[in-house]
Amino acid sequence: MNFNDRITEALGNQSLRTNLRGAMDFLRSKRLLSIEKPDLWEAKRKQAGHLRQDVTRNLASLLERLEDNCTRNGMQVHWAENADQANQLILDICKQKAAESMVKGKSMASEEIELNDYLARHQIECIESDMGEFIVQLAEEKPSHIIMPALHKSQQDIASLFQAKLQEPADPDDVDQLIDIGRKTMREKFKHADIGLSGVNFAIADKGLLCLVENEGNGRMSTTVPDTHIAIMGLEKVLPDLNELPTLLHLLTRSATGQRITTYLNLISGPRRNDERDGPREVHLVLLDNGRSQMAADEALRSSLACIRCGACMNHCPVYTRIGGHAYGSTYPGPIGQVIAPQLNGEEKYSELSSACSMNNACGDVCPVGIDLPGLIRTQRSRHAQRSFKSKLEAGIWYLWQWLHLHPTLYRLARQAMSRRLIARLLIPGSWRSGRGVPVSARLSLHQIMAKRKQSSE
């Protein structure tokens, strides 16, 4: 299925449409309620935007500092150039520990490298412990949103899933009961897992600290209960120092879920020390490149590395609101996905995503770090235009269009022609005609009206 087929399928799925609209309404209104002082919000956005853009320009030195300080804190730091290397690295750690199972806190980087499938092929069971991820895994699907992986599912869907896969009868109207079933199943797995894997929201270079925000406590459990903790992060998540963290957390939690603060805020400084009674005995940090350093070197796309993965751009995108995350087919859906998926998941397959954007700028307006998402989508469109044959044809049409509009006489003739229904019918693309009919231009154009007016006044 290509992108357009997936769009058609999603648009035809009425329950998906209803679930999406409900979730988007909820997330949008919660975000709005959490922003009490718009002026303060704008000031923080500006500050964070500058800061994150500085990070994208100084990635190499910041990451070296991060590596030094994490190592000093007793972590083992690994560099992975691509998905294969990252998977291999993690598998090697699992083998060293003779691990049979892994519990995972939420991590989009691990989705990006498709770690679950890879480890399953090597007989290591991965259990997602974030409730949304757990549901998606149970349904053998992929997340449809980066913050709320299962937002495309209704309570009814989830109750039926638990019944079918866990043989647990559940009342779809009782959210607490549904959560209890998930929790009970996961608790069992936590006790026996050999390895805990987590993502990273921010890594603080000058302290060698990993910051992880979450609401369910599963992040804290995955990073503290098993003897070995592996954290994986896209290398743009680094921050220079701790002073900047409060501003970024302020923006992140409000933008993502409309919360003033998350239930859990984890700052991970390394493995258990000799005088400590709990915590993992080993902490590994995997720094994932996977196309990011190329983006950092690409002047036109670099600013997208400022992203803090809050998901607000998709929550406010009218296209995402109607088709959901799966239709994009990329790890990251929505506006930010349209910008970075070609770089992270492959240009061949994902540069066409940029077409599904009406340039309405709702995303750019809410981005907490001020990324010019429509501008970047425009850039991806022009990159895509240089790749496909169809686009080369389109480039020709636009040259013709330009030529016409540079010559007022030709332009007027063309406009006149468009006032004939037959010609309009031939020239208006079928995709417009079928939904909106044939627009026939007026008999007298504004040019003509104004020329007449001038004549009569002279």
Add this chain to the structure above:
Amino acid sequence: MSLESVYLFGTCLIDAYYPEAGLAAVQLLEKCGLKVVYPQEQTCCGQPPFNSGFPRQSVAIAKKTIAMFSREELPVIVPSASCAGMIKRHYPSLMHDDSIWHQRAQGLAERTCELIDFLLDRLPFDQLKQAPRQVVALHQSCSALRETDSAKNWRTLLERMPNVEARLPQYAEECCGFGGTFSIKSPQVSLAMTADKCEHLMNTGANTIVSGDCGCLLSLSGYARQHKRHFEAQHLACFIAQQFEQVNTL
């Protein structure tokens, strides 16, 4: 007494599909005591190829537009937030590697003003006290909301018209699905958005929809005709001119 002059950039959509909106804009500007200069060689602002990922094909048109409206240092009034946004926000960035043109683009950007932004404090709305009562649904275009910031002036202007009750639809800040070539390249999702917008606008109970962007109007009215929804879609300029006409003060 010599009148203060302004340029009118009528935009290609108004020229072809909504000339009455252009004429209404002229009449309203004249009502405010201005002389309107309409260069006959104007065509399009160049936004369609620019937004479609072909910026190179819009540079020459942008330069032509800049030159045309720089013969005299007059304000350039645009009855479209989308085209005004193109000039104000994107012309300078389009010329980023040419310092002379960049400067000229910047100059034009500063002189360019969306029509309603310009009219808001100039029209004598108290003349409309005796005009018949009107209920309209306002569609705020994305450009008016998030590029030129004109949407708040659209709302204020309608509030100042004593005979008008303007209603905002649910999801008033969401896109109507037009998006230029988006409506042709991603027709299904574009139509789904337009269908929702139509429904929300009609749910306001108003039979007339007003907006300041003809792209949205063309898409909404086309959809409505094709799907047997009955409402009138009007450019704000037409609607305002009509109100003054009704009390014989246009």
